[in-house]
Amino acid sequence: MSQNAGLTTIHEDDIEKHxxxxxxxxxxxxxxxxxxxRSRTQLAGSGRRFVSTVSTGSTRxxxxxxxxxxxxxxxxxxxxxxxxxxxxxxxxRRGLAVALALAETFGKQSELETLQSKNSTSPLAGEEAxxxxxxxxxxxxxxxxxFAAYLSQLLDGDSEPVEDGQDxxxxxxxxxxxxxxxxxxxxxxxxxxxxxxxxxxxxxxFARTAIEGLLQRRARFTGLADFAEGHIRIDQDDFxxxxxxxxxxxxxxPLVMSFKAPEEIIGNHIAKYQAMKLAKMLMAYDFDRQMxxxxxxxxxLFTFIGDGMPGTGKTILxxxxxxxxxxxxxxxxxxxxxxxxxxxxxxxxxxxxxQNCKGFVDNVINPRxxxxxxxxxxxxxxxxxxxxxxxxxxxxxxxxxxxSFAGASTVVRGNCAFGMFSNYxxxxxxxxxxxxxxxxxxxxxxxxxxxxxIFVLLAGKNHDIPLGQHDLYAGQEIKKxxxxxxxxxxxxxxxxxxxxxxxxxxxxxxxxxxxxxxxYLHRIKQAEPRFTGRAIKNxxxxxKMRAMDIDLPDEWFETPEAFMHKPYDDKKAMIAxxxxxxxxxxxxxxxxxxxxxxxxxxxxxxxAAVEDIIRRERQREKAVREIExxxxxxxxxx
Numbered sequence: 213m214s215q216n217a218g219l220t221t222i223h224e225d226d227i228e229k230h231x232x233x234x235x236x237x238x239x240x241x242x243x244x245x246x247x248x249x250r251s252r253t254q255l256a257g258s259g260r261r262f263v264s265t266v267s268t269g270s271t272r273x274x275x276x277x278x279x280x281x282x283x284x285x286x287x288x289x290x291x292x293x294x295x296x297x298x299x300x301x302x303x304x305r306r307g308l309a310v311a312l313a314l315a316e317t318f319g320k321q322s323e324l325e326t327l328q329s330k331n332s333t334s335p336l337a338g339e340e341a342x343x344x345x346x347x348x349x350x351x352x353x354x355x356x357x358x359f360a361a362y363l364s365q366l367l368d369g370d371s372e373p374v375e376d377g378q379d380x381x382x383x384x385x386x387x388x389x390x391x392x393x394x395x396x397x398x399x400x401x402x403x404x405x406x407x408x409x410x411x412x413x414x415x416x417x418f419a420r421t422a423i424e425g426l427l428q429r430r431a432r433f434t435g436l437a438d439f440a441e442g443h444i445r446i447d448q449d450d451f452x453x454x455x456x457x458x459x460x461x462x463x464x465x466p467l468v469m470s471f472k473a474p475e476e477i478i479g480n481h482i483a484k485y486q487a488m489k490l491a492k493m494l495m496a497y498d499f500d501r502q503m504x505x506x507x508x509x510x511x512x513l514f515t516f517i518g519d520g521m522p523g524t525g526k527t528i529l530x531x532x533x534x535x536x537x538x539x540x541x542x543x544x545x546x547x548x549x550x551x552x553x554x555x556x557x558x559x560x561x562x563x564x565x566x567q568n569c570k571g572f573v574d575n576v577i578n579p580r581x582x583x584x585x586x587x588x589x590x591x592x593x594x595x596x597x598x599x600x601x602x603x604x605x606x607x608x609x610x611x612x613x614x615x616s617f618a619g620a621s622t623v624v625r626g627n628c629a630f631g632m633f634s635n636y637x638x639x640x641x642x643x644x645x646x647x648x649x650x651x652x653x654x655x656x657x658x659x660x661x662x663x664x665x666i667f668v669l670l671a672g673k674n675h676d677i678p679l680g681q682h683d684l685y686a687g688q689e690i691k692k693x694x695x696x697x698x699x700x701x702x703x704x705x706x707x708x709x710x711x712x713x714x715x716x717x718x719x720x721x722x723x724x725x726x727x728x729x730x731x732y733l734h735r736i737k738q739a740e741p742r743f744t745g746r747a748i749k750n751x752x753x754x755x756k757m758r759a760m761d762i763d764l765p766d767e768w769f770e771t772p773e774a775f776m777h778k779p780y781d782d783k784k785a786m787i788a789x790x791x792x793x794x795x796x797x798x799x800x801x802x803x804x805x806x807x808x809x810x811x812x813x814x815x816x817x818x819x820a821a822v823e824d825i826i827r828r829e830r831q832r833e834k835a836v837r838e839i840e841x842x843x844x845x846x847x848x849x850x
Contacts, residue, residue, distance in 0.1 A: 222446050226313045227306075233388070234308035238279045238301060243383075243396045277392075279304060279399045286405050296408035300367065300415050304398060307362035308391055310446060314453075315355040315387035322347055322435055348386060350435040355387035357426050358444075359394050361453055363419035367412055380422055382429065397422065427456060443561060454561045472531040478666040483518060483652035487529055490516075490629055491536035492764045494582050495544065496787065497627040498780040502579045504626020505784035509791065510756035515617050515630045517590075517648035519637040519809075524656030526633045530586050533631070537584055540769050544776040547581040555592055558605040565605030569612040576628050577616075583628030587613070590632040591639035610641050617647040618746075637809075646746045649753050651809040704804045706811040712739050713804075723800050736807050743810055754802040755794050764790070 283297050293301065319325045324347040330336060336344050380397025383389045401418035405411040430436065444453040477484050490513050497504045506512035518526050534550045541548035557568040576585035587593055594610040595602030616622060617630065632648060634640060657666050664682050704710045712735050723729055733751075737743045764787070768775035775783060842848040 220317070220442055220444050222310070222313055222317065222444060224448060226316070227309045227446070230309040230312040230316075231305070233312060234305045237308050237388075237391060237395050238305050241277050241392050241395060242274050243277055243381075243392045244274055275396070277396050277399050279395055282399050282403055283411065286402075286407065286411050294408055296412055300402070300411060303363060303366050304395070304415075306449070307359045307366070308395070310362050310449075310451070311355040311359040311391055312387060314358040314444065315351045318351050318354045318439055319347075321438055322350075324348065324351055324435075346434045349384045350433045350439075352384040352387050352390035353426065353430070353433050353436070354439055356382065356384070356390040356394050357423070357456070358453065359391060360419045360422035360426060362449075362451060363398075363415060364423060365451055366449060367416050367419070380418075380425070382425065384433075394422065430456065441561075443563065452567070454559070454564050472528050472535060477525060477528055477532060478657045478662050478669060483529060483654050484532070486513070486516075486650065486652065487533045488536065489513075489763075491533055491540065492769065494537055494584070494627065494629065495540045495546075495769060495776055496764075496783055497582060497625070498783065499546070499580070501780040502625055502627070503780065505780065505787050507624055507626040508784065509788060510753075512624065512626050513629055513650055514624045515632070515648045516650035516652055517632040517634070517637060517640075517645060518652040518654045519634050520654035520656065522635050524654050526635075526654050527588070529652075529654060530588070530631065530633070534584055537582060540776075541582055543769060544772045546776075549575060549578065549581045549583045550585075551575055551583075552586045552588055553593065553609075554588060558593065558603065558609070560605070562604060563608065565603075566608035566612050569609045570616075573612065573616040573630075576630065577625075579625055579627055581627070585628065585630045587630070587632045589634060591634045591636045594641065594644060596639065596641045597643075610644055614641075614644050614647060617644075642742050646742075646744065646750065649750050651806060653805075653809065704808055706808045708739060709736065709804070709807045709811045712736055723796060729796075729799055729803070732803065736803075740807075740810055743807070747806060747810065751799075751802050751806050754806065755799050 280301055283301050284293060286297060287294060319328065323343065327336065327340060327344040327347065330340070331344060335341075380400075381393055383393040398415065398418050402411055402414045405414055440455040442453075442455055445451070493504070493506045493512055496506055504512055518529060520526060530552075538548050538550070540546075551572055553569060553572045557565065557572070559565050559568065572585060576583035593606065594613055595606035597607065597610060599606075632640070632645075633654075637645060657663050661682070668679065704713050713732075716732050716735055720728055720731060723732055733743075733748060764775075768786075775786065778786070839848060
């Protein structure tokens with residue numbers, strides 16, 4: 213718990229010596245509780261408790277707490293505890309021992325242990341006594357917080373109660389007093405639980421409520437700076453505590469998002485078309501086999517990157533994909549998990565940003581659900597490895613994403629996809645960007661018809677203004693628009709790639725054979741060193757996707773039985789029947805699409821570097837003029 217950036221490991225011996233104390237706390241302990249005048253007996257048939265009209269002020273009364281008996285009472289007719297009962301009781305005892313060990317460690321790494329030693333020989337007085345009392349209260353706070361965090365992380369509950377309970381009657385005199393109060397609060401929370409599920413849910417709710425109450429009281433205590441900067445790790449329990457930065461215990465919330473329909477997107481034809489295909493591809497996933505036929509047949513899109521200027525429609529594209537998948541999952545009865553990883557997940561704690569990112573990836577790739585994960589503004593979240601100005605957290609995220617998207621341990625099952633979005637993709641690390649299997653240029657509306665369509669769409673119908681001579685939304689007809697967009701890549705668009713293509717055509721006369729394709733790719737490599745073997749793999753994957761450029765019929769997704777609930781082999785055969793061979797035109801278009809994106813990123817990066825040099829030169833010239841002026845006025849001193 214020092215300000216050292218490393219991880220503090222609590223050894224098992226330090227926890228084990230507190231086990232007997234923890235056992236006594238869960239068996240039988242006596243606490244003093246405020247008597248608030250509320251009877252613990254319900255009024256018959258009302259569900260309410262009697263409240264005395266006599267004011268009792270702040271009087272306290274002693275109360276015996278027997279947590280083990282309270283938990284056993286969930287099944288009063290069974291002398292043995294169920295697995296859930298035993299788990300809650302065991303975790304409570306283990307959490308108490310861990311909390312006492314952490315409080316002891318806090319004392320050793322602060323002045324508390326020294327002051328305790330002095331106080332044992334002769335009572336402290338004056339400033340030392342004040343400091344001792346403050347640190348002792350802080351250690352009690354650490355014990356209570358550690359216990360609540362331990363329960364929150366280590367109890368697995370699939371359900372949540374309707375509402376949280378009341379805050380426990382916190383006591384911060386000593387660590388043991390604090391934990392007695394926590395046990396009393398846990399006992400009150402689980403009393404009356406009707407079954408195992410309710411028992412675990414109530415225990416988790418208590419932990420969550422306690423954490424919230426403790427964080428609200430944190431400002432009252434001094435001497436917590438070391439703990440706040442600390443990183444605690446107990447390997448045996450897989451328990452990690454990063455100061456007060458605790459994520460566990462958050463309520464599970466249903467997906468709340470403003471979904472968009474495909475017809476609400478104007479322009480971005482290829483991106484929209486591939487997004488619609490991706491949504492249907494995900495729904496081909498087979499939960500029994502934990503595999504997707506598109507992964508086996510080729511063409512599955514695991515990662516992609518969308519880039520474009522601000523306001524061109526990246527966010528609405530995310531909303532469209534999530535909306536389509538969510539609707540399909542509701543029809544099929546599949547669980548759907550959407551999660552975005554953003555800048556708020558970057559932490560100042562060493563290793564925490566990487567943990568957050570790994571947790572994000574694990575949540576999305578969970579094979580028991582359909583997943584869609586996005587990293588919006590990835591240039592701000594994941595740093596270039598050569599960027600010395602970026603935070604350690606950003607570098608951690610880059611490393612985790614690179615390993616997760618195309619590392620040695622990456623397994624693509626076909627149940628999820630990841631989308632990276634950025635206004636400035638040239639600022640993304642080259643290796644991470646190349647791990648995106650597809651490039652979506654999100655350039656928004658382009659043609660005159662696009663701008664008419666988008667204005668009419670956004671303006672709504674509360675007007676009598678005539679449309680004029682225009683075939684509304686005709687240019688957005690997806691097949692026609694996509695065909696035109698793909699044909700637009702018969703020739704490169706970026707100037708540097710176009711130069712390579714023109715030289716190739718003069719010497720070879722165009723692309724007709726596989727050897728021609730290889731020669732063209734080699735020439736691109738010579739012009740752009742970042743055009744590596746991974747780029748070739750991404751291009752071939754895109755070509756295979758074009759070969760799987762099949763429009764799965766909408767009726768397959770209207771009922772679960774039509775396609776989604778069929779056996780894996782049946783789904784694979786239905787998809788294979790629609791497959792078609794790819795052509796040399798498709799290959800050339802995908803090479804140009806990918807090559808254009810790489811040259812576009814390089815040009816943007818070079819332009820930014822040039823602008824930076826120009827700005828520095830202007831600053832230098834201004835500084836020289838200022839220095840000359842100061843010398844003339846006699847204000848310059850060597």
